Amino acid sequence: MSVLSASRRTNPFSSLTKDPALLMSVIVIWFFLLLFIVYPLARLLILTFEADGHFTLGNIVSILGTKYQLKAFKNSILLGTLVGICGTSLGFLFAFTAVRANLSRGWTRFLDAAVILPLISPPFTTAIAMIFSFGPKGLITHGIFGLDNFNVYGLHSTLFAETITFFPIAYMTLKAILSGIDPNVEDMAYSLGSSRWRVFKTVTLPLAIPGLANAFLLLFAASLADFATPLILAGSNFPVLPTEAFLQITGLFDLKGGAVLSFTLLVPSFIVFFLQRYWVSRKYYVTVTGKSGGQSQIKSVKPVVEYLLLIICIAICTLILYFYVLLFYASIVLAFGANDTFTWKHYHLVFTDGLRAIKDTLIIACIGMVAGGFYGVTVGYLVAKKTFISRQVMEVVSMLNYSLPGTIVGIAYLIAFNDPPIMITGTALIIICCYVFRYGATGIRTTVAILQQIDPSIEEASFGLGAGSMETFRRITIPLVLPALFTGLGVVFIRSMTAISATIFLISINWTLITVRILEKMTELELGVAAAFSIIVVLIVFVVTILISLCLKGFRQPGAPQMSNILGG
């Protein structure tokens, strides 16, 4: 009967007129979505395509006509593609090792923990550590090899840093896919006489292809949107779109130019968004074939290869950990590379001069966390459980700000809320709204995922036992979506602590953020203070992540997400 129930839809109009509570919530949600997602993007588009009150492509043509800006566009695409390829390969290697190399629980945990670090760190950490390692006074280039003319700036470093920062996203995507492949399918191929390599080539890899495609698109989008790494590592010879748009606005005060540049970023982002949503998501193979039988040891990998895979993974993890140790070291010495005298000076500065930024960030993160968590659960519940006109459009629109590069969202907010009717530039509100409607989307996705896993019969069972719809909602539905709420809260908080690409356009004299202070300290070459700030953020985020993981562990139902699975993407 499941086929039938899927198509059993009540008239979407009548459900709105019959249920005033639903009607009210749909109207309220749409009001916010239009105001904080559609309106800013519309203003951005208008600014891009308008000149003297007319529609024109002239703005785009003139910007892309500039050799330098065209180069930025090409560079962005090139960088995204390379990061996509390298990150997906590295992620696959990690995922394959974790799932198929017979690792003990301890090793798997170690991989998971090391890999999550880049995801919960402020965006500059890898970039700063790169400078410390390979820069003019770098520990490796200068300190070990004595090189003085090694150029750390450019494509190679940006690619390396972004790969290290973003490959965990690929790892998580692919780990889920690989562990979903029934090992019996591989065993079957062996029993038909295939060699290990042949099984990998003809069974494992083809089954993982949709996952690989998905990982590539996620990484491409992440690299395209990344603002912090290229700002520090790309250098002037390798301009990319997000940094160019930023410099256009903050350096040249050219809002229109920034808007047009960010629009050119919008096109590839949209392509990726729709490819991912409507193409890759349909390509997933279902390998569930009846009851999965008993499984002996997985034989897909030769012991030698197992060790080799593990060694590579450990090497990469060591590199990541080395970056963090370096960062910490730089935060407790006077001047890294020049004067290695121990000092708390940088931390002292962070807690005096930088205290405002910390306070502001925490206030914004806390308010945003609560608002974003509830926003996510509400929209997720409406989209997954209710039938009403505009439901699917609502789902797509609610994902927009999350899917688009932060630079676009930031510039769009700057344009939209700088003048009447809604003038909130310079307030904390604009930053909070930006976070809520950007990162609240994670809560929406988690809520939808959880609600889809809850069989309708669970609610029917409650009705059958005499509970009305309000009582069922209170006793069954709310407790079941609580994990989604915690996830939503957590992600909004963590992202509020670490994000910069959108909000760098929205800070003001009154409200500033830690990440922006890190950037300032970087440009003022106070690297020790920047490192100290970064360490503080990493610590706060780490503690919060653990707290939320503990909360999530308390839920015993299927579909309760793991913290590590929600930070990707």
Next chain:
Amino acid sequence: MNIEAVDIRVENISKTFMHNIMGKITAVDNVDLEIKPGELLTLLGPSGCGKTTTLRIIAGFENPDSGRIHIGGDDVTEQMANRRNIGFVFQNYALFPHLSIFENVAYGLRVQKMPSGEIREAVSDVLKLVGLEGYDDQFPNQISGGQQQRVALARAIVIKPRVLLFDEPLSNLDAKLRVHTRGEIRRLQKSLRITTVYVTHDQEEAMAISDRIVVMNKGEIEQIGTAEELYFSPSTEFVAKFIGKVNTLQAAAGPGGEQNTRLTIFGHIFEGEWPQTDIASGRTLNAFVRPEFVKLQKNTEEGHFTGVIAEVTFLGEKVEYVVDVEGSLINATSSDPFEHEIFSPGQKVGIQLFSKNITIL
């Protein structure tokens, strides 16, 4: 635990669904039933026959397009599921994953706002009844499938429902547990005397557990009767083939004009009472004979016609044969292989049929 047994009347209910691809589908077509107080009635049929939809309409999870539902004389057609006082056991059990076993079972009583002392007593009584004492604090994902099934049952009966409804409750259990559990369900139902409707696609399960069985096909009722009635006197070809195994033999009416008492099968003339033979002599009919009524004789002279053993399957308490008769394959089952000789493939045998075991539909 005393529950007053009530009857259920299902009056001419119909239900159609809109399907994305296939368009309008009639899931239940004018189904009319009466379930007696304390009876266990099974809705049996292949998937898509409308049995689950009928059950869900009785429960109130679906509204019929037309027709009425009466429980204990009350018309409940317009009543919501939560007002009907039913106990429903779902195929996937639908246990609340965030509640302990105790709280799962207590759920319906908490909804009724029963004082917690009484809840504690009622829940521990019913957990004892289904053999799950001491599991109070476990969670659904910590217990086995069979235990989950019993929690679902306990949760359904603890509210003392007027009727108990089962939607393929055993399909997620392994074969042995299935047989054991169906016995438990039957014992419990008999001792509580709750009017029960049970849905399954497994004919053996239906025969083992039911007072009466309703065979459904394509949204309609084919036949209602006890297991014996359905087995020995199926009223349609569908029922004959769905309940147990059956041979379909080519038969000819007659010979002998309009006498309607004769049937010719493989050249042998059988005499009996078949109203359907009241047609022109020589017209072909389908004759249905169950394999256990096909008697094989070593001495070919003793058979009504002869055949050659094509396949032999030894199953311990019985032996199944496939016999080739003039190119048609006939299934025969011989029980008590100890007494009888086991034939071997290629052996020529005589085949004996008895008129009373031949059904014409």
